[in-house]
Amino acid sequence: MSEIRDILVEQVERLLADRTSPALLRAAEAGTWPEALWAEAEALGLPLAMVPEDQGGAGLGWADAAAVWHVLGRHAAPIPLGESMAAAALLSAAGIAAPAGFIGLGIGSEPVAWGRRASHLAVAPGGAVALHAPTGWQQGRGLIAREPADRPSLGPALTEGRLPAAHGPDAALLAGALLNAARIAGALEAVLDMTVDYANTRKQFGRAIGGFQAVQQLLARCAGEVAATAVAVTNAGRAADRRGLAGAEFEIASAKVVAGEAAGIAADIVHQVHAAIGFTDEHPLHLHTRRLWGWRDGAGPERLWASRIGTVALARGGSNLWADLTSRDEETAA
Numbered sequence: 001m002s003e004i005r006d007i008l009v010e011q012v013e014r015l016l017a018d019r020t021s022p023a024l025l026r027a028a029e030a031g032t033w034p035e036a037l038w039a040e041a042e043a044l045g046l047p048l049a050m051v052p053e054d055q056g057g058a059g060l061g062w063a064d065a066a067a068v069w070h071v072l073g074r075h076a077a078p079i080p081l082g083e084s085m086a087a088a089a090l091l092s093a094a095g096i097a098a099p100a101g102f103i104g105l106g107i108g109s110e111p112v113a114w115g116r117r118a119s120h121l122a123v124a125p126g127g128a129v130a131l132h133a134p135t136g137w138q139q140g141r142g143l144i145a146r147e148p149a150d151r152p153s154l155g156p157a158l159t160e161g162r163l164p165a166a167h168g169p170d171a172a173l174l175a176g177a178l179l180n181a182a183r184i185a186g187a188l189e190a191v192l193d194m195t196v197d198y199a200n201t202r203k204q205f206g207r208a209i210g211g212f213q214a215v216q217q218l219l220a221r222c223a224g225e226v227a228a229t230a231v232a233v234t235n236a237g238r239a240a241d242r243r244g245l246a247g248a249e250f251e252i253a254s255a256k257v258v259a260g261e262a263a264g265i266a267a268d269i270v271h272q273v274h275a276a277i278g279f280t281d282e283h284p285l286h287l288h289t290r291r292l293w294g295w296r297d298g299a300g301p302e303r304l305w306a307s308r309i310g311t312v313a314l315a316r317g318g319s320n321l322w323a324d325l326t327s328r329d330e331e332t333a334a
Contacts, residue, residue, distance in 0.1 A: 002064060004058055004060070004064070005060065005064040005068075008044075008046070008060070008064075009067050009071055011044055011046075012044075012071045015044070016071065016072070016075035016077055017075065019034075019036070019037045020075045020077060022284045024037070024078060025076055025284075025287045026281075026287075027078075028078035028147055028148075029141070029146040031141070031148055033114070034078050034079050037077075038079050038081075042100075045057070046081055047081065047084040047085060047088060047102065047103070048098055048100075049065070049068065050065055050085050050086070050089035051088050051092045052092060055092055055097065055098070057088070057098075061237075061240075061241040062237045062240035062248075063234065063237030063238045063240070063241050064237075065085055065089070065182075066178060066181075066236070066237035067237075068082075069082045069183050070183070070189075070230075072183055072186060073182060073183030073184060073185060073190075073291075073295070074186035074190045075186075075190070076190070076288050078147060080102065080104070080114045080117075080118075082179045082182075083103075083104060083105040083112075083179065084104070084105070086105050086175040087103040087122035088122075089175070090122055090124050090129050090163065090171055090172065091122050091131060091161075093129075093163055094129035094161030095161045096129060096159055096160075099119065099120050099131075100119075101118075101119035102119055103118060103122055104118035104121040104122070104152070105121075105172060105175070106124075106152070107172050107176045107298075108172075108173060110298065112149065112150055113142075113147065113148070113149055114147070114150070115134070115137050115148070115149070115150030115151070115152055116137045116139055116148060117148075119133070120158075121133075121134050121152055121154070123154075123172065124171045125169075127163050127165075127167070127168065127169045128161070128162055129160065129161050129162070130159070131158045131160075132157055133158055134152040134154055134155075135153045135154070135155050136153040137150040137153070138151040138152075138153070144291075144294045145290050145291045145293070145294035145295075146290065165244075165246075166243060166245070166247055167244050168244070168247075168249070169246075170246070170249075171245050171246070174246070174249060175245060175299075176298060176299030176300075177252050177253070177256040177299040177300060178240065178245075178252050180259070180295040180299050181229070181232070181233050181252070181256045181258075182233045182237075183291075183295050184229060184260070184262070184263050184292055184295050184296065185230045185233045187263075187288045187289075187292050187295070188222075188226045188263065191266060191267070191270045191288050191292070192219070192226050192266065192270070194270070194285055194288075195219065195222070195273050196219060198273065198274055199215055199273055209273070218269045218272065219269070219273070221269065222269045225261075225262035225265050225266050226262070226266065229255075229258055229259045232255040232259065233259065235251050236248060236254070236255035239252070239328070240252065249312075250309060250312070250324075251328075253308055254305075254309065256300065256302060256305045257302040257305050257306050259296070260296045260305075263293065263295070263296045264293075267289045267292055267293065270285060271285070
C-alpha cells in the first residue's frame, strides 16, 4: 500500500468513524444532505483524489481508490464520494479538468446517487466523456437503500473528450462495478463484526450463542465470503491500474460477481444470527445490509457480469480457458 493511500485511508476512516452514525444514515434516507460530512470530505481533497497531482489531486490509482471505497462501505457512508472520485478520474483521463464540488457519475440509465446535489454530471458513452451541468432532476430514491437517487435532464455538454483506449467503451459501468464491489467488501466486514459481537454477548440456555457449533459454522462461512470478496476487489483494482478498465474487465466482472453473491449469503447469515432484532429501526444492522443489496444491483447485478465473462470465455474457446485464468498478469509483465 502506497504512503499516500495509507494516509487517505486513515483520514477517511477517522472522518467516518467520528461523523457517521445511525442517525445520520436515517436522516440521509429521509432526504437530508449530510452537508457537514461532505464539506469535511472536500476539505481533505477526497473528491479529486484520483486526479493527477499536477491537476490538484492526489494521483490515486484504481487499487488505491478501491481501498478508500472499502472504508466507505464499512461505514455505510451516506455521501456519494466514490461516485464523485470515479467521475473526476474519468474526466481527467479524457483531458477534462474536473470541477470542484460533487460530480455525479452517469452509468447508463441508472439514477444518480444524490443527483439533486451534484453541481456537474459526467457521462461516458462509447469511449467518450462529457461533462454536463444538468438543467433539472427527477427526484427519487433507491428502492432498497432508500437514499436519494435522481434522473437528470441534460442540456448540451459543457465539454467533451475521449478516454484512452485502455478504458474502453464501458468505462463508467466498469468504474461503477469496481466501486460497488469495494463498498460491498467494506460493508461485509462491518456486518460480520456486528454479528460476531452480538453472538458473543447474546445468551440462550445460559451461554453465548456464539458458543454453539451451528452459529460458529454460519459465522465461519460468512468470514470466508468476506475474505473472498476483499481479495477479488484488490485483484480487480490492481488489474485496472495495470491494463486500464477495459483490460481489467474480467477481474472487475469477477469481483462484482463474487461481491454480489457474498452480499446475499452474508446478509442471510447475519440476519439469521441476529433474528428479528436486526430488522428493527433501533438496530443498525439493516442500515448496512440494505445498502449491500442496493450495491449488489448497482452497475449491473452478478448475472450481467457472469454473462459477460461467459461470452468472452466461449468466444476464446476451451483451449484458452486455463491460460486466460492463470497467466493474465504474467503476460502483462512480459
